[in-house]
Amino acid sequence: xxxxxxxxxxxxxxxxxxxxxxxxxxxxxxxxxxxxxxxxxxxxxxxxxxxxxxxxxxxxxxxxxxxxxxxxxxxxxxxxxxxxxxxxxxxxxxxxxxxxxxxxxxxxxxxxxxxxxxxxxxxxxxxxxxxxxxxxxxxxxxxxxxxxxxxxxxxxxxxxxxxxxxxxxxxxxxxxxxxxxxxxxxxxxxxxxxxxxxxxxxxxxxxxxxxxxxxxxxxxxxxxxxxxxxxxxxxxxxxxxxxxxxxxxxxxxxxxxxxxxxxxxxxxxxxxxxxxxxxxxxxxxxxxxxxxxxxxxxxxxxxxxxxxxxxxxxxxxxxxxxxxxxxxxxxxxxxxxx
Amino acid sequence: xxxxxxxxxxxxxxxxxxxxxxxxxxxxxxxxxxxxxxxxxxxxxxxxxxxxxxxxxxxxxxxxxxxxxxxxxxxxxxxxxxxxxxxxxxxxxxxxxxxxxxxxxxxxxxxxxxxxxxxxxxxxxxxxxxxxxxxxxxxxxxxxxxxxxxxxxxxxxxxxxxxxxxxxxxxxxxxxxxxxxxxxxxxxxxxxxxxxxxxxxxxxxxxxxxxxxxxxxxxxxxxxxxxxxxxxxxxxxxxxxxxxxxxxxxxxxxxxxxxxxxxxxxxxxxxxxxxxxxxxxxxxxxxxxxxxxxxxxxxxxxxxxxxxxxxxxxxxxxxxxxxxxxxxxxxxxxxxxx
Numbered sequence: 001x002x003x004x005x006x007x008x009x010x011x012x013x014x015x016x017x018x019x020x021x022x023x024x025x026x027x028x029x030x031x032x033x034x035x036x037x038x039x040x041x042x043x044x045x046x047x048x049x050x051x052x053x054x055x056x057x058x059x060x061x062x063x064x065x066x067x068x069x070x071x072x073x074x075x076x077x078x079x080x081x082x083x084x085x086x087x088x089x090x091x092x093x094x095x096x097x098x099x100x101x102x103x104x105x106x107x108x109x110x111x112x113x114x115x116x117x118x119x120x121x122x123x124x125x126x127x128x129x130x131x132x133x134x135x136x137x138x139x140x141x142x143x144x145x146x147x148x149x150x151x152x153x154x155x156x157x158x159x160x161x162x163x164x165x166x167x168x169x170x171x172x173x174x175x176x177x178x179x180x181x182x183x184x185x186x187x188x189x190x191x192x193x194x195x196x197x198x199x200x201x202x203x204x205x206x207x208x209x210x211x212x213x214x215x216x217x218x219x220x221x222x223x224x225x226x227x228x229x230x231x232x233x234x235x236x237x238x239x240x241x242x243x244x245x246x247x248x249x250x251x252x253x254x255x256x257x258x259x260x261x262x263x264x265x266x267x268x269x270x271x272x273x274x275x276x277x278x279x280x281x282x283x284x285x286x287x288x289x290x291x292x293x294x295x296x297x298x299x300x301x302x303x304x305x306x307x308x309x310x311x312x313x314x315x316x317x318x319x320x321x322x323x324x325x326x327x328x329x330x331x332x333x334x335x336x337x338x
Numbered sequence: 339x340x341x342x343x344x345x346x347x348x349x350x351x352x353x354x355x356x357x358x359x360x361x362x363x364x365x366x367x368x369x370x371x372x373x374x375x376x377x378x379x380x381x382x383x384x385x386x387x388x389x390x391x392x393x394x395x396x397x398x399x400x401x402x403x404x405x406x407x408x409x410x411x412x413x414x415x416x417x418x419x420x421x422x423x424x425x426x427x428x429x430x431x432x433x434x435x436x437x438x439x440x441x442x443x444x445x446x447x448x449x450x451x452x453x454x455x456x457x458x459x460x461x462x463x464x465x466x467x468x469x470x471x472x473x474x475x476x477x478x479x480x481x482x483x484x485x486x487x488x489x490x491x492x493x494x495x496x497x498x499x500x501x502x503x504x505x506x507x508x509x510x511x512x513x514x515x516x517x518x519x520x521x522x523x524x525x526x527x528x529x530x531x532x533x534x535x536x537x538x539x540x541x542x543x544x545x546x547x548x549x550x551x552x553x554x555x556x557x558x559x560x561x562x563x564x565x566x567x568x569x570x571x572x573x574x575x576x577x578x579x580x581x582x583x584x585x586x587x588x589x590x591x592x593x594x595x596x597x598x599x600x601x602x603x604x605x606x607x608x609x610x611x612x613x614x615x616x617x618x619x620x621x622x623x624x625x626x627x628x629x630x631x632x633x634x635x636x637x638x639x640x641x642x643x644x645x646x647x648x649x650x651x652x653x654x655x656x657x658x659x660x661x662x663x664x665x666x667x668x669x670x671x672x673x674x675x676x
Contacts, residue, residue: 068550145592189552202596212406213596214527215552223592225585225611232615234592247563254483254561254572256594258540258551273563277570 036182039175039333045288046330048323049179052286056262057186063284067187071261073217073253073274074180076194076201078267078308079290080209082171084299085162086121086307089196090132092155094121096139104138113138133240140197140221141238144228148236152203166337169208174338175331176265176290180209183263191261193217193253195245195270199236217256219244249274267292268308272316279320287322289313294328297338374520377513377671383626384668386661387517390624394600395524401622405525409599411555411591411612412518414532414539416605416646417628418547420509422637423500424459424645427534428470430493432459434477442476451476471578478535478559479576482566486574490541504675507546512671514603514628518547521601529599531555531591533583533608537574555594557582587612605630606646610654617658625660627651632666635676 040046055063056070077083097107097116107113112124112131124131143151161171180190192201192211198218205211222237244252250273253261263286264271264278275287291310292301303311317324325331378384393401394408415421435445435454445451450462450469462469481489499509518528530539530549536556543549560575582590588611591599601624602609602616613625629648630639641649655662663669 068544071552198593198596206406214409214594216596220593223589225588225615231618232588232611234588250563250570250572251561255536255558256552258536258554273570277563280569 036185037175037178039178039331041330041332043330045323045325049182049286049288052263052284053183053186055284065262065283069259069262070183070186070188071191071257071259072183072188072263073191073193073257073261073265073278074176075266075268075271075274076192076196076218078292079265079271080172080176080192081168082161082173082298083308084301087196088168088171089200091159091162091168092152092200093132093135093139095155095159096151097135100139136197137221137238137240140200141236143236145199145223145234145236148199149203152200156204166335169204170337171335172208173290173331174333174336177209177336179265180211184210188263189215191215191217191253191257193244193249193274195219195243195248197221198244217244217252219248245270247273250277253277262286264288265290266313268310269313270308272313275313275322276316279322287317287320288325289317289322290325291327293326294331294334296328297334298327300328374523375513375516377516377669379668379670381668383661383663387520387624387626390601390622391521391524393622403600403621407597407600408521408524408526409529409595409597410521410526410601411529411531411595411599411603411616412514413604413606413609413612414530414534414556416630417603417609418510418514418530419506420499420511420636421646422639425534426506426509427538429497429500429506430490430538431470431473431477432462433493433497434489435473438477474535475559475576475578478538479574481574483537483561483572483574486537487541490538494542504673507542508675509673510546511628511669512674512676513669515547515674517603518549522548526601527553529553529555529591529595531582531587531612533557533581533586535559536582555582555590557586583608585611588615591615600624602626603628604651606648607651608646610651613651613660614654617660625655625658626663627655627660628663629665631664632669632672634666635672636665638666 037046055061056065058064074080077087081088094116097113101107101117107117112127112135115121115123116135140148156169157167159168160166161168164171183190190211192205192215194201194217196218198216198220201218202213202216205216206213220241222239222241223234224237226233226235242248242252249271253274260281261278262281262284264275265288266275267290279285279287289310291314292299294300301308302314303309375384393399394403396402412418415425419426432454435451439445439455445455450465450473453461454473478486494507495505497506498504499506502509521528528549530543530553532539532555534556536554536558539556540551540554543554544551558579560577560579561572562575564571564573580586580590587609591612598619599616600619600622602613603626604613605628617623617625627648629652630637632638639646640652641647
């Protein structure tokens with residue numbers, strides 16, 4: 001029996017016991033010897049994760065944490081799935097601009113839309129954050145929440161990655177899926193805390209990560225209640241409401257979760273404040289950075305990258321002894337299909 | 339065995355197995371015959387609740403709802419605890435003004451603070467919503483989130499109700515506590531969606547209602563991340579961020595939960611949009627209004643009340659066949675200590 005099979009057996013058994021209330025009657029669970037993290041190489045990163053989980057779940061131990069307080073927060077882009085060569089949500093925006101172009105003949109003349117329509121994304125991005133926001137607002141507002149959910153669902157189940165030709169939801173990291181399941185099996189509640197759009201993630205995070213919509217925190221635009229054809233609808237306005245990145249992440253955590261996490265997982269400087277906020281609480285803490293070091297199986301980037309830059313965060317992680325995952329060395333597999 | 343009894347057997351077994359990991363080995367639990375709603379009188383309201391829960395939990399039935407989609411939302415003031423003679427949070431504001439007055443000598447001259455300090459709350463409220471907001475901002479901003487949590491915890495565990503002399507957390511409705519537990523035992527996730535301040539509720543909702551901080555939605559003020567003495571803190575600003583009332587409630591639900599509830603519980607016109615939003619989804623729905631009809635054991639008020647007015651909502655509930663709880667008739671007990 002491979003490690004994966006053993007793990008799946010464990011997860012399935014656990015799920016069965018929890019959901020159906022099956023009773024073991026004194027039999028030692030067969031799960032006991034299964035490896036919950038089969039895609040993780042033996043080494044420091046894996047050891048630190050396991051040691052932390054054992055500490056906070058050992059009843060009566062000095063670092064024991066009540067299950068209700070076992071909050072773990074995960075960045076998404078670059079932490080749970082690949083963010084190269086460009087944030088997935090930006091590729092969604094590009095596709096939405098193309099889809100909406102017939103209703104916006106003026107975009108043929110107006111930047112940054114004109115460049116996108118000519119296939120020149122690089123020029124479109126030359127306008128920096130204001131240009132990106134303009135494109136995001138033009139493509140994320142103007143629908144009801146239900147219409148937007150349908151658009152995202154349609155896109156995420158059909159659009160494919162420019163390099164691998166795979167669905168974006170296939171570009172998730174197998175070791176992180178195992179880590180999510182391992183934490184949940186140990187009583188943790190797992191949340192996404194991403195700079196990405198909250199309603200861009202919610203339609204698929206439960207299926208892909210096992211994280212339900214109510215445990216997704218992200219950037220958002222304003223919505224208002226309207227009545228259309230006698231029915232209430234929530235209309236998405238082309239106006240930012242909250243940017244869940246950098247110093248915004250602890251704010252988003254407080255707003256949505258209302259308690260400080262004891263474990264935080266990120267990969268870029270945009271996650272640094274989230275890790276600092278997590279580290280600043282009392283008791284045992286796990287702060288972990290995924291370091292992209294594998295140019296062959298994924299991408300290698302850190303201090304100089306325009307997407308997912310990890311510079312200050314890497315220094316701080318090393319200075320404070322946080323866990324740094326060396327993707328090339330610490331992960332046996334990157335994607336589930338490899 | 340009635341449907342109710344069957345349910346209790348299942349729920350009790352599940353609760354036992356889940357919380358203690360006990361193993362039954364064939365013994366029937368003694369809870370078999372227990373009634374999950376003992377404080378509810380036999381009648382239409384109770385029947386409608388039980389019928390709804392049985393419908394959505396009957397696997398294979400036409401109205402079956404997956405556990406993940408069993409979202410139930412509860413207003414707080416007047417729905418889960420008493421809101422008379424005044425919203426509890428306003429009484430907290432009054433006490434905070436008194437506590438902060440030594441640091442604000444100018445309040446002796448300035449309205450609405452001067453009236454509050456003279457014990458004339460009625461005059462303080464004469465300024466309407468702007469006066470209330472001014473008092474709320476002056477007392478809810480200016481601290482860190484952790485300081486504010488400590489202030490609320492201290493107050494809620496010591497301040498007492500002007501009429502009964504009981505702690506405010508004793509002024510919760512026993513039938514609603516039973517309803518919350520009944521829904522959770524049937525796989526529902528229960529949320530508070532209140533016009534009250536989110537951080538005013540979170541410090542005690544888990545202990546009192548079994549609702550954790552991450553399942554509380556409410557009005558909020560802005561917070562920002564700062565570094566003080568080398569440690570990150572979240573500072574509460576005297577500026578509104580979101581008003582979770584009326585048309586704001588569906589917006590708050592979407593923002594925090596990200597899916598439409600299938601059951602909603604309120605008591606005032608401020609809950610109407612939440613009930614309408616819930617009702618507008620497909621499949622079986624439960625929309626319920628608590629109608630305050632018991633002047634003797636609680637309070638009797640509806641269309642003319644300045645606190646918790648129920649006017650349009652009562653008409654709509656009757657027109658649409660929503661469940662209306664007649665507190666006097668439908669509840670055997672009001673408070674847990676009665």
